[in-house]
Amino acid sequence: MIPVTTFKGRKVALFGLGGSGLATAEALGAGGAAVTAWDDNPDSVAKAMAAGIATADLRHVDWSAFSAFVLSPGVPLTHPKPHWTVDLAHQAGVEIIGDVELFVRERRAHAPDCPFIAITGTNGKSTTTALIAHILKSSGRDTQLGGNIGRAVLTLDPPKAGRFFVVECSSYQIDLAPTLDPTAGILLNLTPDHLDRHGTMQHYADIKERLVAGSGTAVVGVDDSFSSLIAERVERAGTKVVRISRRHGLADGIYAEGSSLMRAENGTAELFADLGGIQTLRGGHNAQNAAAAVAACLTVGVDRQDIVHGLKTFPGLKHRMQPIAKRDDIVFVNDSKATNADAAAPALSSYERIYWIAGGLPKEGGISSLTPYFPRIVKAYLIGEAAPVFAATLGEAVPYEISGTLDRAVAHAAADAARDHEGPTAVMLSPACASFDQYKNFEVRGDAFVGHVAALEGVTMLI
Structure with missing residues (x-):
């Protein structure tokens, strides 16, 4: 568990008591915050009470006492209409955040230099996240994997020097993480998805852009128009951008040419790795995932030999090809x-x-x-x-x-x-x-x- 010490001695409201919500409430409590939690599901409230978490109907509490409102990513923030708790938080001027935001604040407070890779995109993010974690672990690095894949982010071990974090982020989680600041942020691709929750494709893309806009290095797939424009905007704003592609060559970046992953700098390309024969990385979509993993791992200091070994030994993502x-x-x-x-x-x-x-x-x-x-x-x-x-x-x-x-x-x-x-x-x-x-x-x-x-x-x- 990562105790959330950044809210020590302060009152925090929390809504949504599923698996990640319970973990968040416990992490806040372990860090010294006074949590008041609620859920629309009475069974979830009963489970939280049994775990010793303070609960109260948030319609009948003093919102002015709260320093923050932590919302489960599965609860509507904007579309099709804000959840009733969101309206109450806005009326009281209380910031609305999620568990990923709590994680990034803890990292900044206790180990701001520990490597942190965040991954998003419409398709491929789980495979890319698992692949990066595998490369890091197989190279002997202390690696924590979680977020929208596997474990809730606050159930991971606490940030410390030399510990690597690989976190998959959904658009819902990014929407609740206003200061998301990974060492390397990956945006794989964008196609219409979750528009019932985001209203328009542009709003969906804008949310995804926040992850790479706040990154030390932005790794961006440029095979769709939305992502390509995001790469240009982020680069103009001063962020280092590494472009990746599964469809065409690049003057700078990492791209697929058949089963070959090519690394290009200043118009000169060389073979970085051959994916041929790696059953778990078949197909053009996996070439993009591998390109993103290579770019991110290079950013956090993994050498070519360790990356190539990790690609060859990747066991694949369970239930995905x-x-x-x-x-x-x-x-x-x-x-x-x-x-x-x-x-x-x-x-x-x-x-x-x-x-x-x-x-x-x-x-x-x-x-x-x-x-x-x-x-x-x-x-x-x-x-x-x-x-x-x-x-x-x-x-x-x-x-x-x-x-x-x-x-x-x-x-x-x-x-x-x-x-x-x-x-x-x-x-x-x-x-x-x-x-x-x-x-x-x-x-x-x-x-x-x-x-x-x-x-x-x-x-x-x-x-």
């Missing part, structure tokens, strides 16, 4: 984290012959955007509520069966792939759907897939 098993020339891939069509596209683009398991609780838009990848799909195995809709989209373009359940889909896909003598193939769970019709979350769905594959005869597990 994760090779979990092999049988002869068949690889079984767990991509359960692909909960919509856009998220499924990278995995489908990374293999030539695919036995595709898809379906679940459908998202708006279905899988029509995946049509360019249909020629790669040997057969589809459809599960869950989306099966009839997906079948209609596939039509005569892709052979399919409605398997219904994941266990049947795995058994049938594995059997069909075993009869395929056309070359290397992938049996892939990349659902392009939420899991909630059959599973609690995508993690449980992915673990079920792993279990079903492990039960097959003759497979060699890779995890």
Whole structure:
């Protein structure tokens, strides 16, 4: 835990008592703050009370006594309309912040020079975060990984000299972190997302920009117009910018050229690393993730040899294009984290012959955007509520069966792939759907897939 000492002896209001909210309340209390917490869910309030956290309905307290209001990132700050606690905080003139802001204040107070890498972007941030942490850990560095991935940031070990922090930041967290100041800040890319919470694409982009604008070094993907303009603005403001690209060469920065990662300075480029053969970093999207990781690790002092070793030994992000098993020339891939069509596209683009398991609780838009990848799909195995809709989209373009359940889909896909003598193939769970019709979350769905594959005869597990 990171005790939040920067509010010692002061009163702090807190709303949102889920996992990160409870951790934040406990960290504030451990640092000497007087916390008054609340949640719209009575069960969450009861859990907080059982943990010894002071609770009170924030509609009936004196807001003038609070030095700050800590809001859970899952609670609306601006859109579709501010939560009622936000209105009360504004009326009282109380600043509204989140757990990432508390972390950055603690770092500045106790170890301002300890390296801190923050990662954001619409797609790829979890893989990039995990990759950076792996490179740092494999090079022998004391590394803390958290934020929007894994552990809540205030449950990490406290900042100290020589300790490296790698923190994934969602747009919601950035919106509540006005003084975010990483050593290296990464903005991977921007496409429309969470507009129900941010109103417009421009507002969404403006929030993401704050992370790199406050960085010592800004690492920015320049393959979309919003991010490219952000790189220019941040650079004009005086921040050092390292541009990265998966699509084209750069005069300065790090870019992908096939499976090669090139490092360019003053118009001269040289090979930095070859991603060929690294199963966990297949595809152009992972080339961008790797480029960002290289740029960030160089910024915090990791040498080329350690970075290349870390790239080669990266085990992959669990449930994201994760090779979990092999049988002869068949690889079984767990991509359960692909909960919509856009998220499924990278995995489908990374293999030539695919036995595709898809379906679940459908998202708006279905899988029509995946049509360019249909020629790669040997057969589809459809599960869950989306099966009839997906079948209609596939039509005569892709052979399919409605398997219904994941266990049947795995058994049938594995059997069909075993009869395929056309070359290397992938049996892939990349659902392009939420899991909630059959599973609690995508993690449980992915673990079920792993279990079903492990039960097959003759497979060699890779995890």
